[in-house]
Amino acid sequence: MAYGVKAKLSSALDAAAIAAAKASSGGEAQARQAADKFFAANFPDGYLGSHPALGEVRVATNRDTGTVSVTVDSSATVPTAFMRVLGMDNIEVAARAQVVRQDLDMAFVVDNTTSLRQGSLGDVTDDVIRSAKAFIDKFNQDTDRVALIKYAYGAEVPVEIKKSGRGFEKNRIRREIERFNFGTNSNPNFTNSCEGFWRAKAQLESISTNRSSIRAIVFFTDGAPNTFSSTFVFDGPWGDGRTRSGSLRSGDNLPDPDNANRESGLWDHTRINSSIGSFHNFSRYVRRLPPYYDPRRTGDSEFRLFYPGSRRATSSAVDYDNINRISRNLLEDMAAAARRSNIYVFTLGLGSRLRDPSGPDSENGEDLLLRMANDRNMLGNKKLAADFRADEVSGLYCHAADESELDACYDRLASAIMRLTM
Template sequence: MKTLKRTMRAQKRQQGSVSILVALSLAALLGVAGLAIDAGMGYMIKARLDSAVDGALIAAGQAVTRGASQAEQISNATTAANAFFAANYPTGFLGSTATLSAPSVKIDKGTVTIDLAAQASVPLTLMQIQGFKVLNVATTGEAIRRDLDLSFVIDVTSSMSDTTTQAAVRSGSTGFLNNFNTSTDRVSLMHFATGTVVDVPFKSDQTRGFDRTTMTTKINGYSFGGNTASVDAIWNAKYQLDHVITQPSSLRVIVFFSDGAPNSFAANFTKGATTTCATGGYTIVSSDSPPTSTSSNNNPGAFNNMSVQNQQASCHDPYADNVTSMPATYDVHAASDASSTLPITPASPIAGTLTRPVTSSMPNVASSSSKLANMLIKYQNVNNASRNLMEMMAAKARAEGIYVFALGYGPSLLTKTGAGSGEVGQDILKCIANVADGPSRCYDSKQPVGVYCYAATINDIKPCYAQLASAILRIAK
């Protein structure tokens, strides 16, 4: 009997011990479960917080380009950061409360630094068993935008002379300027056709920024007409970056808009035995297509500056002027920029390859029977030389670390092949931008790789400009 009682008492003690162990185990299990649940919730809050801050940085970086003064730009960036954070972190997300600290926007010369910090707190669930009440999550982000020097080149040739295209070019070009900071970025503006005019040069080294209002007025006042003398436009863009500014920014860019391949170039051609046309030169052919008869209207079409065009009357009929040979070099700027004196004949090397042969011979027009043949020789020489020179000039710019971005517009870029090279205009624009899907002969992975965007219609011009601006801002970070 006593043995039975002792056994029953032992069983009760064992049951009590098991109850304590179960209780302790349950608390531990709840703690582990609470850690897993609350930690998972904290992870999701942190991910959402990071995403909202990253988006706010992007929005602030875009907004800081707007405003006439640094105070306005900082205000715009701050407003955009707050608005974007609020839109991307929903109120009460998983029961949390989030705040974005006051954004820090600093503009030092050409560099913009934006710092953001955000915090979120959320009441814990099962972890409260362990005595923890609130989970605090924090994140920070920084965006640094490098200073920028940009040469902006716009084609105003006769192939875009209809009013609808003109309006699209003006609208897209002025809208493109809105992506850049008028107090920190340096922008120069120029347009080209038969020659090139620098509408607004860079400011001095000590003065950053650019005058967007004046540039908008200039673009809206463009007259369209003339030939595609692209090489001088690229030269002017490079000259602005190399010589007008002697203390360059960390990022240098040429943005080149055109609807066609180069078909002419400026040089000091020799007329007859002893006479040289006035400085500024001229070329032989103004058309993308070769002459088909001796009556073809292929007047010369390139000068190093549009303003000298009317002074070149004696050079407007190269056949009568008895031009007998091509110049050896692209020499019209030799005095001011000897480094950009490029070879023309007998062949122009591009990236180590002899491309588009150019001969020195420019036959006289001896008789009507030989005139067309002579015109074709002149056409091929000038057309090939124009394309070679443009690519060589762009390659020189890239060798100096300058990015080249190209926007091509219209169907002719996909159809016209020039003087028998077999390449369409788009190939040349891809070459100057140094994009991987361009012709293999001109792609150089060691040089800055730009962006080429093709606008098939006028409705594609603005989206292409937006793509170029986005790419520039991305490499500016």
């Protein structure tokens, strides 16, 4: 009986220690509360006649290494039967568990586009802001490093990742999330997902020394990409062969010359919603699309714009099909490059639009988010199984059908990230 109680005690204590480590960002009180809950769930009082007691829960933070060590003790009293004739009415068994939570660098990317305010779900901006703040609260401001990125026509980094030392300013990130300014139907923002992702990847790679053991990008959106950035050559009265860096957008639907869904640009790729002077809505004067993604004019050729594959973008024509396909190709390429650098990608999609066909190839936006994360659930999907990359790190995708499911999705992503750190 004592051996059985000892095994049960150790198992319950492991669960309690892991739960305490996950909750340690809220301090020792929250860690203790989580440990109590999981210990009680895994070792009910009276098991084999025993009476357990959870002892001290100790949380030790090392700001230099970015690790958090959680130690939990417990004991149980086991009643005896035959040993009472020797004067031993009870046997005391004890156990100890320790969990070390590793260091984490994370870039949190949030869609700030029109549809979040006036899309099929109605105005969900308050829910998006609230759930994003709750997600940030799950991480340790003393040991984790976190950057915040927002995107629409272009992308901005309201809070950069800390380059030296550890930790992040949780209250500052919360304030910046509260300042998110989503577009309206009269002043729409389009979805330059790849620019938001590129900035997230650049934030993590800006730490050249003392990188964390675990690096992750968490990417939130409610739609498929339809905008991309590079450096373009302009002809005509607004160009005369001069170059401009910025964003071109295709719109959400098939092109119609009489409405706003036709291709247009340029917009400032360093801002959420800013046109570039007289070059706004003069995309027809772009001489041709460049071969590479290079809005910062560094000569970088890591990400190509043209592909001969199933999502064909094979010419330099400035048209709806090319712009939309390039926007999707770039995002997937950037996610793959991040994974090859052992950066985990976690994606969260909101709303039914992600499950509706869109773009010139009638693709579901959700499929793109699954491939970005390299989610193992693709293996059970005949259409996506071949796209899973077993030689790259695997993250997680979660779909929230509406705003009521956002918290549950963020909890799933946070739990998956925490598991990586233990």
